[in-house]
Amino acid sequence: MxxxxxxxxxxxxxxxxxxxxxxxxxxxxxxxxxxxxxxxxxxxxxxxxxxxxxxxxxxxxxxxxxxxxxxxxxxxxxxxxxxxxxxxxxxxxxxxxxxxxxxxxxxxxxxxxxxxxxxxxxxxxxxxxxxxxxxxxxxxxxxxxxxxxxxxxxxxxxxxxxxxxxxxxxxxxxxxxxxxxxxxxxxxxxxxxxxxxxxxxxxxxxxxxxxxxxxxxxxxxxxxxxxxxxxxxxxxxxxxxxxxxxxxxRLDGLVERRRTLRERYAKLFATVPGTRILGDGESGSNCWLTSLVVDPEVAGWNAEELGAHLRERDIETRPMWKPMHRQPVFAHCPARVTGAADRLFATSVSLPSGSALGEEQISRVLDVVDEFLQRR
Structure with missing residues (x-):
């Protein structure tokens, strides 16, 4: 494919x-x-x-x-x-x-x-x-x-x-x-x-x-x-x-497709130690993006390794947003931080989430993720 x-x-x-x-x-x-x-x-x-x-x-x-x-x-x-x-x-x-x-x-x-x-x-x-x-x-x-x-x-x-x-x-x-x-x-x-x-x-x-x-x-x-x-x-x-x-x-149908895809990701990672879907349990979400958060000390691998594995196979991923207080253009602005956003940026990867994905594409993504997990 x-x-x-x-x-x-x-x-x-x-x-x-x-x-x-x-x-x-x-x-x-x-x-x-x-x-x-x-x-x-x-x-x-x-x-x-x-x-x-x-x-x-x-x-x-x-x-x-x-x-x-x-x-x-x-x-x-x-x-x-x-x-x-x-x-x-x-x-x-x-x-x-x-x-x-x-x-x-x-x-x-x-x-x-x-x-x-x-x-x-x-x-x-x-x-x-x-x-x-x-x-x-x-x-x-x-x-x-x-x-x-x-x-x-x-x-x-x-x-x-x-x-x-x-x-x-x-x-x-x-x-x-x-x-x-x-x-x-x-x-x-x-x-x-x-x-x-x-x-x-x-x-x-x-x-x-x-x-x-x-x-x-x-x-x-x-x-x-x-x-x-x-x-x-x-x-x-x-x-x-x-x-x-x-x-x-078509909005309701588009939302439903994204929610279904998130459920499939959640099922795949349910038994993988040290991983969670960000905001999992937020029932009202349209699931615009599904982001996985990884604790590398528990999982034995990190989010960037999974993201790189997918990208090598022509599957787009990205981390969560780099926090604004870390952006050079906003470094002079006041900030009240605890480190939570920094940790999410460092430990997350957003996975393909679009409603336009067909079953063949979804299966390809899930297979590549499973391949990565099996190797670890």
Missing amino acids: TGRIGLSTPDLGATEEEFLIRAFRSGWPGPSGPETDRFEVEVAARVGVGHAAAVSSGTAALHLSLLAQGIGAGDLVVVPTLTFAATANAVVYTGARPVFVDADPATGNLDVDLVAELLLAPPRPGSRIAAVLAVDINGACADYDRLLPVCRAAGVPLVEDAAQALGSTYRGRAAGSFGRIGTFSFSWNKIITTSSGGMVVSDDAALIARCRHLATQAREPVPHYEHRDVGYNYRLTNLQGALGRAQLR
């Missing part, structure tokens, strides 16, 4: 083709348009919020979610250190500064105890914690039962980075609906894709209206071009909106 197996490749088919051709033939490729408008309504309904605005990327969604709340120079924003750089970059775009907080070692999500310590500490002169930005790692929601009361008690708004979590739930409630504002990504490797794209969602109509205004170059509603704010070209095209609508119709 040949051909590279990717970590999370797009899952596209006849439904997507149908929607794209219809949008193409409408003569309205973009920017924005009726397909994008409908996509917004449908995502809002799926998440269970009142309003949504489609934008060009998940990063743009994060940037707008902060700008719309007036966050800027001199402000501090709590950011998980275990995340993709876009989460922290969006904070810097506003002129604010990220404060990195470590991970819960069991789930990889934000350590709520550390957030509480940070929010309850005396404010630093000349700065304020303006928001807490939570990330739903690998599709598993943060511990919102504990995190939301901490934020409310401190009077600090919560922004939910649900880039990886569309289709996930927490206590029966949809990911993206917990913060004052939530954000999604529809980049090429996410659970659904619009090639590149994102969404801001909220029950606060004024917040979403502000995001939409800033995303469309902040043009005032007059016949000529009038601008009172600096705006951005963050619009999602009509063709992308059509692709998103098609993908959204």
